[in-house]
């Protein structure tokens with residue numbers, strides 16, 4: 001059924017794209033920000049995280065359809081899709097909702113008929129929670145050159161960090177993937193999975209099908225303690241075979257099998273790559289996307305001046321006093337007010353917030369409709385650019401390097417907030433450091 005003749009419909013799109021957006025039970029590490037907005041719609045560098053994915057997909061000429069697959073409510077992406085459809089008229093965008101978390105491969109498989117409609121030859125799959133330059137055209141080139149079944153985007157990280165990710169052992173000459181192990185117990189490679197894939201449609205669905213068959217024949221050998229859904233679907237007495245067999249992850253269940261074929265290749269990016277997992281990781285993602293926009297001379301950014309240290313994004317509806325100094329790596333949201341003499345650096349200030357005169361905001365995220373008082377200081381700790389973590393050890397305690405104020409928080413005049421995560425609706429009237437304020 002899935003052996004599609006190639007190029008049967010020359011006028012139809014031969015590459016489709018899927019963005020895996022997850023659902024409300026995901027993104028818990030993104031709290032408190034995900035309490036008020038679904039992580040894929042959180043704005044970095046002036047745009048929702050998934051907008052950056054769409055922008056990259058738009059550079060691939062033959063994509064006519066992008067499918068967001070997740071298990072958020074149907075209404076969540078409605079306005080985003082409406083706006084994106086105007087900006088990206090070259091493709092149709094739709095959201096397909098899983099009835100429950102099916103895993104990164106289970107979701108693809110569940111919607112295989114919709115994905116295979118129009119007989120695309122290739123399927124791009126992007127994890128929504130990554131920030132990178134998405135070199136999709138280069139991946140397509142490698143795919144064609146090698147007549148590949150699959151191409152994965154890889155990047156090098158420090159040896160100490162590698163085992164936190166999916167690790168790829170490859171032939172450096174042919175770029176063939178020899179082994180793939182998700183979060184191995186010991187070091188096998190520092191080339192890691194970026195969460196961006198290109199699959200031949202005629203291969204990926206049969207590969208998922210085989211994994212489902214294996215699962216069905218020996219279900220108890222496979223369990224995933226990190227996921228509530230998966231756990232509950234494997235407890236004794238759960239006899240809904242068809243439902244539980246659809247819960248599959250690309251990383252654990254599919255990629256290592258693909259490495260057994262001789263047609264799985266890796267494109268190694270030398271450009272930036274970060275995961276957007278914790279709320280604090282939005283700050284390095286914001287910086288990286290702003291720097292990229294600055295290099296591309298984007299007109300969305302502010303021109304450099306005595307008070308603007310690029311890159312800086314200011315929403316057209318924000319009001320920034322000309323004596324305030326902003327940048328580098330600052331995004332100011334809609335209707336924000338920044339007072340005289342304020343200083344903002346390496347930070348995201350979300351919609352409707354106010355930074356009063358002479359306040360200082362550094363390495364921080366200021367939540368929607370929050371207020372930072374006059375002469376107040378809200379600050380985190382800079383982390384090395386090469387770091388893939390946003391937590392640091394302070395006085396023997398693990399704390400967030402980025403200070404985060406949730407929605408509608410208030411910081412009093414002259415109050416200092418350092419390395420804190422503050423839940424929504426809190427008023428900070430005294431100095432605080434290294435705390436989670438609940």
Ligand code: GTP
Pocket residue numbers: 020021022023026069070071098100101102103104107127128129130195277
């Ligand atoms: P770890 O990285 O292993 O800690 O897990 P995670 O849940 O943070 O991320 P994971 O690698 O599982 O998810 C990668 C991407 O797929 C993210 O953008 C998730 O939102 C998305 N995702 C995860 N599980 C599902 C799922 O069941 N269905 C869909 N549609 N997307 C998912």
